[in-house]
Amino acid sequence: MIVVTGATGNVGRQLVRTLAAAGEQVTALSRKISEQDVPAGVRHRQADLAEPESLAPALHGAGALFLLTSADFMANGDLDEILNVVRTAGVPRIVLLSSQGVGTQRHSSHLEDAVKRSGLGWTMLQPGNFDSNALQWAGSVRTQRVVAAPFGGVAVPAVDPADIAEVAAVALREPGHEGNTYTLTGPAPISPRQQAAAIGDALGEPVRFAELSRAEARSQMLGYMPEPVVEATLGALGTPSAAEQRVSPDVERLLGRPPRTFADWAGRNIAAFA
Numbered sequence: 001m002i003v004v005t006g007a008t009g010n011v012g013r014q015l016v017r018t019l020a021a022a023g024e025q026v027t028a029l030s031r032k033i034s035e036q037d038v039p040a041g042v043r044h045r046q047a048d049l050a051e052p053e054s055l056a057p058a059l060h061g062a063g064a065l066f067l068l069t070s071a072d073f074m075a076n077g078d079l080d081e082i083l084n085v086v087r088t089a090g091v092p093r094i095v096l097l098s099s100q101g102v103g104t105q106r107h108s109s110h111l112e113d114a115v116k117r118s119g120l121g122w123t124m125l126q127p128g129n130f131d132s133n134a135l136q137w138a139g140s141v142r143t144q145r146v147v148a149a150p151f152g153g154v155a156v157p158a159v160d161p162a163d164i165a166e167v168a169a170v171a172l173r174e175p176g177h178e179g180n181t182y183t184l185t186g187p188a189p190i191s192p193r194q195q196a197a198a199i200g201d202a203l204g205e206p207v208r209f210a211e212l213s214r215a216e217a218r219s220q221m222l223g224y225m226p227e228p229v230v231e232a233t234l235g236a237l238g239t240p241s242a243a244e245q246r247v248s249p250d251v252e253r254l255l256g257r258p259p260r261t262f263a264d265w266a267g268r269n270i271a272a273f274a
Contacts, residue, residue: 001025001061002172003091005049006068008037010132011097014165015066016042024173027058049073052082059089064172068097069111079114086120093121093178095171097164100128100183104243106232123171124181128244129158129237131186131265134195141207141273147196148210150217151238155189157247160260167254183248187259195262199273202266214238 002019006012007028019026020039028038029047038044047054049069059065065086069079086094096115101107103126115122137147164184171177190198193209200207212220214234221230236244251259266273 001027002064002066003027003029003058003062004066004068005029005047005055006066006097007044008033009068010130010161011164011168012066012068013037014162015168018165018169019172022169022173027062029055029058049082052085055082055085056089059086059091062089062091064093064095065091066095066097066168066172067115073111079111083114083118083120087118091120093123093172094118095123095125095168095177097168098124098126100126100185100244101232101236102126103181103183104236104241106236107229121178123177123179125164125168125171125184126181127159127164127184128186129156130164131158131160131260131262132269133158134199134262134266135269135272137196137199138272141199141203144208145200145203145205146208146210147192147199148212149192149196150212150214150234151191152193152209152211153191154238154240155191155194156237156240156245157185157187157189158195158262159184159186159251160262160265162265163251163255163259167251170254182250182254184251185246185248185259187261188247189245190262195266198263198266199270201263202270203273 002024004012004016007016008030016026016028017039020042027043029045031048033044045058098112099107102109112124140146196207196209
């Protein structure tokens with residue numbers, strides 16, 4: 001059995017479906033979850049990482065755990081108590097959804113460090129910018145056909161959450177991934193201005209790009225992200241390092257196909273912008 005935390009999110013929801021379609025026994029965990037959130041035959045349980053003992057009933061008999069944390073937890077959370085619960089339940093392996101920012105030292109490595117010293121078998125997934133971050137523009141595209149963002153001409157290789165989920169499924173199901181860290185990116189760097197154009201192409205009508213200042217973007221992001229994550233994110237998007245602009249081979253190597261493009265993601269999710 002494989003246990004998936006964050007099972008109703010962009011990555012977790014797709015991962016649960018991918019594992020279930022492959023015939024795996026899956027337990028889907030989230031703070032709020034119902035039968036409508038998961039495929040038929042998938043066991044679902046409510047659990048909260050802020051209350052580690054709430055995980056325990058779902059972990060017994062599990063062969064692997066996919067661990068996804070919130071931005072708040074990534075910035076400030078203490079994973080040791082959660083890992084104690086995981087060990088006590090006898091779960092041998094963990095796949096952690098981390099961040100490319102850990103590899104480039106923009107984010108703290110404390111969560112990865114905790115997993116590495118836990119004694120569990122581990123695999124780290126370090127995705128860069130998510131394609132689905134574009135959903136923050138959905139309201140303005142629907143009402144005004146405009147995307148407002150900073151750093152309009154700066155391109156980084158954003159990654160499709162569906163690709164992250166498929167890589168996670170491989171790491172959870174197949175041997176040979178313990179002790180490995182995978183950097184997950186899309187197939188080519190793409191700027192916010194180019195993303196706006198791709199959304200417009202999927203809609204079949206133009207979407208205007210409006211440049212925000214760094215200060216304006218920071219003010220907006222502080223409404224839903226802790227300050228350390230905001231600063232690291234703005235740094236990666238505004239002044240990316242060579243490593244943050246580089247396309248990683250890991251998605252193609254693990255899945256046997258190129259990463260999906262942002263245009264593909266936009267086409268599949270265009271209802272959010274229509």
